Amino acid sequence: MKRKSGEERREEIVRALLDLTAEHGARDVSTQDIADRVGIAQPTIFRHFPNRDAIFRAALDSIGRKLLDVLTPMFSGRGSADVRLRKLLARQLRFISRRKGLPRLIFSERLHREDPELKAVVRDIIDRYTSRLEELLREGISQGCFRRDLQPAETARLIVAMIQGLVMRWSLSDFEFPLDQQGEVLWRLLEPALRTPEPPPPQGSTRT
Amino acid sequence: MKRKSGEERREEIVRALLDLTAEHGARDVSTQDIADRVGIAQPTIFRHFPNRDAIFRAALDSIGRKLLDVLTPMFSGRGSADVRLRKLLARQLRFISRRKGLPRLIFSERLHREDPELKAVVRDIIDRYTSRLEELLREGISQGCFRRDLQPAETARLIVAMIQGLVMRWSLSDFEFPLDQQGEVLWRLLEPALRTPEPPPPQGSTRT
DNA sequence: AAGGAAAGTGATTAATTACTTGCATGAAAC
DNA sequence: GTTTCATGCAAGTAATTAATCACTTTCCTT
Numbered sequence: 470m471k472r473k474s475g476e477e478r479r480e481e482i483v484r485a486l487l488d489l490t491a492e493h494g495a496r497d498v499s500t501q502d503i504a505d506r507v508g509i510a511q512p513t514i515f516r517h518f519p520n521r522d523a524i525f526r527a528a529l530d531s532i533g534r535k536l537l538d539v540l541t542p543m544f545s546g547r548g549s550a551d552v553r554l555r556k557l558l559a560r561q562l563r564f565i566s567r568r569k570g571l572p573r574l575i576f577s578e579r580l581h582r583e584d585p586e587l588k589a590v591v592r593d594i595i596d597r598y599t600s601r602l603e604e605l606l607r608e609g610i611s612q613g614c615f616r617r618d619l620q621p622a623e624t625a626r627l628i629v630a631m632i633q634g635l636v637m638r639w640s641l642s643d644f645e646f647p648l649d650q651q652g653e654v655l656w657r658l659l660e661p662a663l664r665t666p667e668p669p670p671p672q673g674s675t676r677t
Numbered sequence: 678m679k680r681k682s683g684e685e686r687r688e689e690i691v692r693a694l695l696d697l698t699a700e701h702g703a704r705d706v707s708t709q710d711i712a713d714r715v716g717i718a719q720p721t722i723f724r725h726f727p728n729r730d731a732i733f734r735a736a737l738d739s740i741g742r743k744l745l746d747v748l749t750p751m752f753s754g755r756g757s758a759d760v761r762l763r764k765l766l767a768r769q770l771r772f773i774s775r776r777k778g779l780p781r782l783i784f785s786e787r788l789h790r791e792d793p794e795l796k797a798v799v800r801d802i803i804d805r806y807t808s809r810l811e812e813l814l815r816e817g818i819s820q821g822c823f824r825r826d827l828q829p830a831e832t833a834r835l836i837v838a839m840i841q842g843l844v845m846r847w848s849l850s851d852f853e854f855p856l857d858q859q860g861e862v863l864w865r866l867l868e869p870a871l872r873t874p875e876p877p878p879p880q881g882s883t884r885t
Numbered sequence: 886a887a888g889g890a891a892a893g894t895g896a897t898t899a900a901t902t903a904c905t906t907g908c909a910t911g912a913a914a915c
Numbered sequence: 916g917t918t919t920c921a922t923g924c925a926a927g928t929a930a931t932t933a934a935t936c937a938c939t940t941t942c943c944t945t
Binding site: 718719725 | 922923
Binding site for chain 2: 530576588591592595616620623624626627629630631632633634635637638641642655656657658659661666
């Protein structure tokens with residue numbers, strides 16, 4: 470019987486968890502399932518992780534890091550903010566669409582109630598993402614491509630909510646529609662909401 | 678020992694499920710928990726429902742019906758579409774903010790994998806809601822208060838996604854922020870995206 | 886080659902949980 | 916008043932599952 474280093478095994482286990490979560494949802498992924506997928510005995514899992522939740526934590530951590538890596542160029546890039554935002558949405562949705570386990574993991578009840586630390590990890594990722602987005606919006610405002618009266622914080626939160634909602638819908642629909650193409654749709658709605666309005670026309674317009 | 682009719686008990690059980698779900702999340706609401714809350718023995722649950730999932734189904738069904746009731750006036754009302762949409766968002770968020778069990782129930786893994794019928798109930802509610810919203814958007818377009826090039830179906834889906842995302846954030850945050858006040862925020866972003874644009878000004882404007 | 890740490894296993898365990906069974910009892914119908 | 920039946924319960928079952936234990940095997944270091 471060949472053996473593998475702890476590092477390797479841990480990665481295999483995390484990978485198996487994510488794959489299984491994508492297939493079945495987080496709830497029924499038991500340590501037995503994971504062990505079977507990896508090809509080791511169930512107790513061996515506990516050689517590598519102190520308990521079940523630690524596997525979840527490791528998985529979230531790994532994905533969260535990767536996501537921020539992928540998106541960093543959009544946040545700290547130089548170009549105009551609107552172009553970067555548009556690209557950001559596309560990349561983000563593409564990233565998620567390749568990892569079906571992620572939404573299932575994040576939306577899973579097990580995750581939220583069972584381990585406060587786990588919940589904190591998720592919140593941390595979302596918060597960090599949101600505040601970077603807020604920063605991007607601010608840049609856009611000072612660049613003049615977004616409307617001056619835009620509330621960066623509120624808007625950032627709403628954009629994140631919109632993405633979450635989309636992803637949830639996608640997950641609930643068993644990944645039936647191509648998530649990565651929703652970036653365009655989203656942008657079509659978002660763009661006129663962010664864009665600085667044309668200079669006010671002389672004639673009176675419809676008012677609420 | 679006083680006894681109650683099946684009808685009454687069923688309602689009590691559904692109510693207990695919703696309350697407990699709001700408190701703990703759907704995952705750990707066991708039949709024992711429900712029984713304790715109602716004040717009956719655990720096996721008695723199964724006198725009133727054939728199995729656990731049937732309770733969930735009943736709960737969803739009840740809430741879904743109530744939601745559509747509350748929102749119907751906004752869908753089929755007479756006023757201008759933008760006013761009705763704005764009101765719709767407010768009412769919807771208020772409705773949900775009073776029923777914390779609902780998001781926990783809808784987002785719960787248990788619901789989605791365990792019983793396809795349950796999943797169908799949720800999808801049905803969402804689909805019905807989305808298509809009514811689409812209709813409202815169409816009305817708005819022909820009334821002239823929404824932009825002519827708005828894609829009603831896509832936009833309706835996005836609005837629903839936005840609400841879902843908001844609700845999810847609210848639920849993940851343990852209901853920390855007042856959901857019903859997010860209607861205004863949402864509208865602030867949405868309004869300029871839907872509104873028919875001012876007539877094109879003579880001077881060239883920023884283009885991508 | 887020796888020795889120790891790390892990776893692996895089968896056998897168990899303790900807890901949880903949906904659901905069954907057999908029996909009792911209250912309330913309404915006759 | 917007795918029959919009937921839905922409502923109720925205590926006790927139990929079968930299945931699942933995270934985690935432990937005692938022990939073996941492999942690999943790395945010296």
